[in-house]
Amino acid sequence: MGLSAADIDALWLTLKLATTVTLLLLLLSTPLALWLSSGHSRSRSVVQAVVALPLVLPPSVLGFYMLIAMGPHGPLGWLTQQLNLPTLAFSFTGLVLASLLYSLPFVVQPLCNAFRALGQRPMEVAATLGAGPFDRFFSVILPLSKPGYLTAAVLGFAHTVGEFGVVLMIGGNIEGETRVASVQIYDHVEALDYASAHTLSLLLLGFSFVVLLFLYARPASGKHSTSRVAQHDGSDSSRSPNHESENAAHKDNWL
Amino acid sequence: MSLQLDLSIVRDGFELAVNTCLPGDGTTVIFGPSGSGKTSLLRCIAGLENASGSICFNDQPWQGPGQKPLAVHKRPIGYVFQEASLFEHLSVQGNLDFARKRAAVATTTPATAGNNSHHLGTANIIAMLGIEPLLQRAPQQLSGGERQRVAIARALLNQPQLLLLDEPLAALDDARKEEILPYLERLKRHQIPMLYVTHSKAELSRLADHLLCLDQGKVVLQGPMSAVCDAPEFPLNSGEDAGVVLDARIDNVDEHWQLASARIQTATSTDCIALRNMHYRPQQAVRLRIMASDVSLAADNPSQSSSVNNCLPCTIAMELADSHPATVLFELHSHAGTRLLARVTRKSAHQLALKPGSQVWAMIKSVAVL
Structure with missing residues (x-):
């Protein structure tokens, strides 16, 4: 039960893809999640629904549309032609692009939840202490939503590793370029090489389990962040700015 | 020094319209x-909420027609929120440093650099709020009162020109309130201009130099405490806890009887009130609160026949409605010029034939020193 060179290539490619996609997603999702969590509006609902689409859509549907978009008559294809770039379909870049869409909800959602749980109060406090918008983000929001970022990174990474349908549609099956681990397993099974399929599958199974274990076990080690989030949420909703809490029956001690 | 406001908010079922000028010094209780x-x-x-209109602080426009409102972080303010609002990822020291590092940002505008006479050093602020032993702790390890003291210190370390406090004691129990009030009074002595929002008459009586009363988004009363205290809208003129607040100065201390004599410091009054001596120094300023329910009325001079020390000859100025039909409030003016409120039963008022113009003796059974 050893790993062939092709297997290692596939694993390495998967790692490269998932890392690239996770890092890009963390960057892109931060402003998006900040905006989504900052209030309620019709435009936010629409964007949120679009972001969540990959959760319910069959990956082949997403892959199909991406393939069309990257084709010579699609907008992305047109763009790459205008810029004299190689075509995106069946390339690693195309795969990254498709995976960004595919894993977007898995990164945006945890960040949204983290920002919502934080509430506006820490931002307001920081502003009254003289911190500008970027200062507020880096010195208050980022450290306070670290658990959210960790969840988002782990979920985004794991989900990208588990990608299959989109890869097959967009990337095809080019060794070293688009043949990721999940596709490699499919190849092994097609070739009736069950032993190799077992090895890779077991690796992915173990990886997924460890990731989930990490996610579910974390609240115990990170207790103080979760309890803080709960407290903040409670106090913010019960004392919204326009609602002054009344404490009518109070008696004061004098002297 | 002043804060010029002309603001209005219209939201579902809520309207706020305030057009006023608040003093830029002392404590204004809203x-x-x-x-x-x-x-x-x-x-x-503070700029945390939007309202149409204008705000001008010491000739610096913060908001006005045709002007982009000055961002919150550029206003030279400190803000203390109702509930504990410390950054939980930082220690107490970290929270204080957060404010101190950003202090310059908020105060470097040339127009304001000159008049920051009330700036306090870090050590002074930490000592004033008694938080020295807490510096290395995490906010989660602090009591509610301690958190609020740290929050006040943090706001001060930002070197604000105006300190805004939004019901800073409302989330605390009575014992914690008593723990913090002395610190707020120390702040007052350092002449940091404060706007203090509260619905507590106790905090109002203790802290206010100036008062702005709001009801349903409208200003119903405004002015220095001494000028507004006889208006019917004045919060201390009605309710179970009706009474008067008097600024006084310790005249002398009688060591034998352990009584201090406090001379009322209003424009008209020359009365002296006897207090239990609490290590007072001569000339020390004290603020007294005399509750209407602690003042009884007698037709004849009771000083020979009663145990009450503070008996003042008075004229009844006015009868005020009270919260219960059995009792009535009388506004009294002592012959020496002190204004008092007295609560008596309607029955006693009838038996003694009390009415405006009657000459009575006010027997003050207890005086609270705030």
């Missing part, structure tokens, strides 16, 4: 019942 808009007003002044 008082009103729940939903009167006092917190919204404070948030608008």
Whole structure:
């Protein structure tokens, strides 16, 4: 039960893809999640629904549309032609692009939840202490939503590793370029090489389990962040700015 | 020094319209019942909420027609929120450093650099709020009162020109309130201009130099405490806890009887009130609160026949409605010029034939030193 060179290539490619996609997603999702969590509006609902689409859509549907978009008559294809770039379909870049869409909800959602749980109060406090918008983000929001970022990174990474349908549609099956681990397993099974399929599958199974274990076990080690989030949420909703809490029956001690 | 406001908010079922000028020194208490808009007003002044209109602080426009409102972080304010609002990812020291590092940002505008006479050093602020032993702790390890003291210190370390406090004691129990009030009074002595939002008459009596009363988004009363205290809208002139607040100065201390004599410091009054001696120094300023329910009325001079020390000859100025039909409030003016409120039963008032113009003796059974 050893790993062939092709297997290692596939694993390495998967790692490269998932890392690239996770890092890009963390960057892109931060402003998006900040905006989504900052209030309620019709435009936010629409964007949120679009972001969540990959959760319910069959990956082949997403892959199909991406393939069309990257084709010579699609907008992305047109763009790459205008810029004299190689075509995106069946390339690693195309795969990254498709995976960004595919894993977007898995990164945006945890960040949204983290920002919502934080509430506006820490931002307001920081502003009254003289911190500008970027200062507020880096010195208050980022450290306070670290658990959210960790969840988002782990979920985004794991989900990208588990990608299959989109890869097959967009990337095809080019060794070293688009043949990721999940596709490699499919190849092994097609070739009736069950032993190799077992090895890779077991690796992915173990990886997924460890990731989930990490996610579910974390609240115990990170207790103080979760309890803080709960407290903040409670106090913010019960004392919204326009609602002054009344404490009518109070008696004061004098002297 | 002044804060010029002309603000209005219209939201579903809520309107706020305030057009006034608040003094830029001393403590201005913004008082009103729940939903009167006092917190919204404070948030608008800080820039945390939007309102149409203008705000001008010491000739610096913060907001006005045709002008982009000055961002919150550029206003030279400190803000103390109702509930503990410390950054939980930082220690107490970290929270204080956060404010200190950003202090310059908020105060470097040339127009304001000159008049920051009330700036305090870090050590002074930490000592004033008694938080020295807490510096290395995490906010989660602090009691509610300690958190609020740290929050006040943090706001001060930002070197604000105006300190805004939004019901800083409302989330605390009575014992914690008593723990913090002395620190707020120390702040007052350091002449940091404060806007203090509260619905507590106790905090109002203890802290206010100036009062702004809001009801349903409208200003119903405004002015220095001494000037507004006889208006019917004045919060201390009605309710179970009706009474008067008097600024006084210790005249002398009688060591034998352990009584201090406090001379009332209003424009008209020359009365002296005897207090239990609490290590007072001569000339020390004290603020007294005399509750209407602690003042009885007698037709004849009771000083020979009663145990009450503070008996003042008075004229009844006015009869005020009281919260219970069995009792009535009388506004009295002592012959030496002190204004008092007295609560007596309607029955006694009838038996003694008390009415405006009657000459009576006010027997003050207890005086609270605030």
